[in-house]
Amino acid sequence: xxxxxxxxxxxxxxxxxxxxxxxxxxxxxxxxxxxxxxxxxxxxxxxxxxxxxxxxxxxxxxxxxxxxxxxxxxxxxxxxxxxxxxxxxxxxxxxxxxxxxxxxxxxxxxxxxxxxxxxxxxxxxxxxxxxxxxxxxxxxxxxxxxxxxxxxxxxxxxxxx
Amino acid sequence: xxxxxxxxxxxxxxxxxxxxxxxxxxxxxxxxxxxxxxxxxxxxxxxxxxxxxxxxxxxxxxxxxxxxxxxxxxxxxxxxxxxxxxxxxxxxxxxxxxxxxxxxxxxxxxxxxxxxxxxxxxxxxxxxxxxxxxxxxxxxxxxxxxxxxxxxxxxxxxxxxxxxxxxxxxxxxxxxxxxxxxxxxxxxxxxxxxxx
Amino acid sequence: xxxxxxxxxxxxxxxxxxxxxxxxxxxxxxxxxxxxxxxxxxxxxxxxxxxxxxxxxxxxxxxxxxxxxxxxxxxxxxxxxxxxxxxxxxxxxxxxxxxxxxxxxxxxxxxxxxxxxxxxxxxxxxxxxxxxxxxxxxxxxxxxxxxxxxxxxxxxxxxxxxxxxxxxxxxxxxxxxxxxxxxxxxxxxxxxxxxxxxxxxxxxxxxxxxxxxxxxxxxxxxxxxxxxxxxxxxxxxxxxxxxxxxxxxxxxxxxxxxxxxxxxxxxxxxxxxxxxxxxxxxxxxxxxxxxxxxxxxxxxxxxxxxxxxxxxxxxxxxxxxxxxxxxxxxxxxxxxxxxxxxxxxxxxxxxxxxxxxxxxxxxxxxxxxxxxxxxxxxxxx
Numbered sequence: 001x002x003x004x005x006x007x008x009x010x011x012x013x014x015x016x017x018x019x020x021x022x023x024x025x026x027x028x029x030x031x032x033x034x035x036x037x038x039x040x041x042x043x044x045x046x047x048x049x050x051x052x053x054x055x056x057x058x059x060x061x062x063x064x065x066x067x068x069x070x071x072x073x074x075x076x077x078x079x080x081x082x083x084x085x086x087x088x089x090x091x092x093x094x095x096x097x098x099x100x101x102x103x104x105x106x107x108x109x110x111x112x113x114x115x116x117x118x119x120x121x122x123x124x125x126x127x128x129x130x131x132x133x134x135x136x137x138x139x140x141x142x143x144x145x146x147x148x149x150x151x152x153x154x155x156x157x158x159x160x161x
Numbered sequence: 162x163x164x165x166x167x168x169x170x171x172x173x174x175x176x177x178x179x180x181x182x183x184x185x186x187x188x189x190x191x192x193x194x195x196x197x198x199x200x201x202x203x204x205x206x207x208x209x210x211x212x213x214x215x216x217x218x219x220x221x222x223x224x225x226x227x228x229x230x231x232x233x234x235x236x237x238x239x240x241x242x243x244x245x246x247x248x249x250x251x252x253x254x255x256x257x258x259x260x261x262x263x264x265x266x267x268x269x270x271x272x273x274x275x276x277x278x279x280x281x282x283x284x285x286x287x288x289x290x291x292x293x294x295x296x297x298x299x300x301x302x303x304x305x306x307x308x309x310x311x312x313x314x315x316x317x318x319x320x321x322x323x324x325x326x327x328x329x330x331x332x333x334x335x336x337x338x339x340x341x342x343x344x345x346x347x348x349x350x351x352x353x354x355x356x357x
Numbered sequence: 358x359x360x361x362x363x364x365x366x367x368x369x370x371x372x373x374x375x376x377x378x379x380x381x382x383x384x385x386x387x388x389x390x391x392x393x394x395x396x397x398x399x400x401x402x403x404x405x406x407x408x409x410x411x412x413x414x415x416x417x418x419x420x421x422x423x424x425x426x427x428x429x430x431x432x433x434x435x436x437x438x439x440x441x442x443x444x445x446x447x448x449x450x451x452x453x454x455x456x457x458x459x460x461x462x463x464x465x466x467x468x469x470x471x472x473x474x475x476x477x478x479x480x481x482x483x484x485x486x487x488x489x490x491x492x493x494x495x496x497x498x499x500x501x502x503x504x505x506x507x508x509x510x511x512x513x514x515x516x517x518x519x520x521x522x523x524x525x526x527x528x529x530x531x532x533x534x535x536x537x538x539x540x541x542x543x544x545x546x547x548x549x550x551x552x553x554x555x556x557x558x559x560x561x562x563x564x565x566x567x568x569x570x571x572x573x574x575x576x577x578x579x580x581x582x583x584x585x586x587x588x589x590x591x592x593x594x595x596x597x598x599x600x601x602x603x604x605x606x607x608x609x610x611x612x613x614x615x616x617x618x619x620x621x622x623x624x625x626x627x628x629x630x631x632x633x634x635x636x637x638x639x640x641x642x643x644x645x646x647x648x649x650x651x652x653x654x655x656x657x658x659x660x661x662x663x664x665x666x667x668x669x670x671x672x673x674x675x676x677x678x679x680x681x682x683x684x685x686x687x688x689x690x691x692x693x694x695x696x697x698x699x700x701x702x703x704x705x706x707x708x709x710x711x712x713x714x715x716x717x718x719x720x721x722x723x724x725x726x727x728x729x730x731x732x733x734x735x736x737x738x
Binding site for chain 3: 275276279281282283284285286287288290315317320323324325326327328330331332333335336337339340342343344346347350351353354355357
């Protein structure tokens with residue numbers, strides 16, 4: 001019974017995902033491509049993924065940009081504000097590896113995954129909208145569907161609370 | 162209100178919409194001329210390292226460069242690559258393809274020459290006169306001369322300078338035309354010889 | 358777009374075309390051997406040989422086979438784009454006689470019997486008078502057939518052994534696979550071009566494919582580099598030449614030869630490819646270009662001069678021998694004396710060296726000892 005409930009919770013969560021887009025100092029190219037995901041051609045909302053831009057109410061944090069020094073602490077704070085269950089998708093070469101800014105002479109805090117845990121990375125400079133769509137649609141619902149079970153194994157008795 | 166909503170779902174349009182969401186996903190076709198990640202053909206690679214030199218994404222403390230030279234050719238790190246296409250543009254053998262850019266790059270990097278200059282090793286005496294006059298340093302003289310077809314600009318100065326008849330040859334791409342012209346020329350010469 | 362030039366005149370300079378010609382048609386006795394050996398059917402024999410020059414590939418087989426030397430072999434070259442024809446020697450095949458037939462009834466009525474005069478081996482006399490046919494003695498010159506006024510003599514000849522030249526060599530780098538050689542080859546020996554060189558078993562050495570190859574991928578085995586322009590040629594000025602032979606080493610085609618008598622280098626104008634390596638290497642700038650005809654004249658003159666010198670030398674030598682006895686004997690004696698002298702001198706030299714080394718050794722020891730003692734003094738001080 002409890003397992004069924006968990007599955008139901010997971011199902012519901014995976015059908016309604018709210019995202020927040022954070023640009024941590026990139027060139028805006030990735031943001032424009034994310035914007036293109038919500039246009040008629042790709043229409044991310046048809047999968048039940050909504051652009052919300054309020055971290056306290058979102059499930060997914062889409063991070064673009066190489067994380068500048070100014071953004072470092074703010075990104076951590078932003079991540080803490082997103083309620084569980086949450087997922088982070090790093091979009092673009094900058095978010096994945098620091099991109100062209102992360103080489104000799106550049107001053108960035110490196111890839112996003114060194115600052116906050118990242119669930120999916122989409123390489124490309126910028127990535128195509130369909131790459132972003134497939135990353136979010138393939139990875140994130142699966143993550144949320146399994147969330148309750150994963151938490152159960154991690155926290156034992158507290159599960160299902 | 163609820164009946165309205167249900168009614169909407171139960172119409173054909175509503176049902177279709179319901180089913181469309183979460184319908185099996187297919188990745189949309191890439192638009193033409195889209196620059197994808199470079200595809201590296203290691204069989205054609207000559208391991209010259211020009212692509213790694215041209216790559217704008219250099220090495221960082223914790224990150225490799227986007228294109229790193231391995232033993233067998235360049236290794237691509239996708240998370241670093243910015244898909245600028247410079248590697249494909251500098252590749253001398255056209256071993257790197259970046260989407261449909263490949264065709265254009267081939268046109269520009271390896272323009273098809275209407276002919277090639279070939280040294281006849283049987284006749285070349287290795288005097289080095291061709292090397293002296295070559296404006297693009299395409300000729301190396303060892304025992305005999307040899308022409309680098311990529312550097313050759315078909316100025317024919319070597320042919321003018323060569324003291325030996327036929328030691329440097331210009332072989333046009335249009336072989337049929339060459340064969341036809343030569344046959345005619347030979348026939349004409351023989352006819353003249355017979356009359357004279 | 359770069360304009361492509363076809364350097365056809367350059368290519369023509371390297372062309373050598375062979376052809377057979379009917380030189381002495383009156384000598385032909387219509388034996389038909391030439392038509393039999395011709396691989397392209399360019400020869401027809403009725404009462405006389407008729408050669409279709411348009412179809413002839415110049416393989417020289419008919420010239421070799423002809424027992425009467427009716428045909429002659431020529432080489433056509435295009436130096437400076439001007440056609441030039443010169444005769445070429447080919448080995449003549451020994452005819453092999455199969456049968457000799459004489460119509461003796463007609464022969465008896467013949468009065469002069471010119472065949473008896475004409476036959477160099479006395480074969481006809483034995484046939485007519487003794488009725489003996491000696492096939493081995495007959496050399497197959499067919500002179501009897503030629504002179505017989507009644508046409509009573511007929512001699513059949515076997516097809517002799519003929520020499521075919523080596524097949525052309527293929528340079529695969531140059532082959533453009535135009536298949537012209539396949540089209541012109543009379544025997545299909547070039548079928549495996551460009552995979553390999555022409556088939557040596559099928560090739561008859563006519564070199565038609567060589568002439569028709571637009572890129573000279575096929576070459577005669579004896580092909581040598583030829584100059585593009587022949588109006589000027591390098592020439593060694595004998596006044597300036599010091600005989601160091603650096604040019605002899607530098608020449609890539611072996612056109613510089615060392616003269617037997619004078620031991621001086623001479624450039625053969627017909628061999629020189631005008632590359633100028635000798636002129637660059639010459640330490641005294643003795644080599645420069647001169648008009649070819651002048652160089653040829655000079656070289657010929659030098660050759661004549663050398664021949665004269667050689668004759669003079671021999672003359673002097675024989676004269677001297679007559680006067681003073683054998684020169685070789687004198688030379689040997691002189692050499693022995695010199696050797697003995699040298700030996701003595703070497704012995705003396707060795708002794709001197711020995712003494713010197715001993716003295717040096719002693720001195721070195723002395724210096725060492727003095728130095729050591731002195732050093733110890735210093736240490737104490």
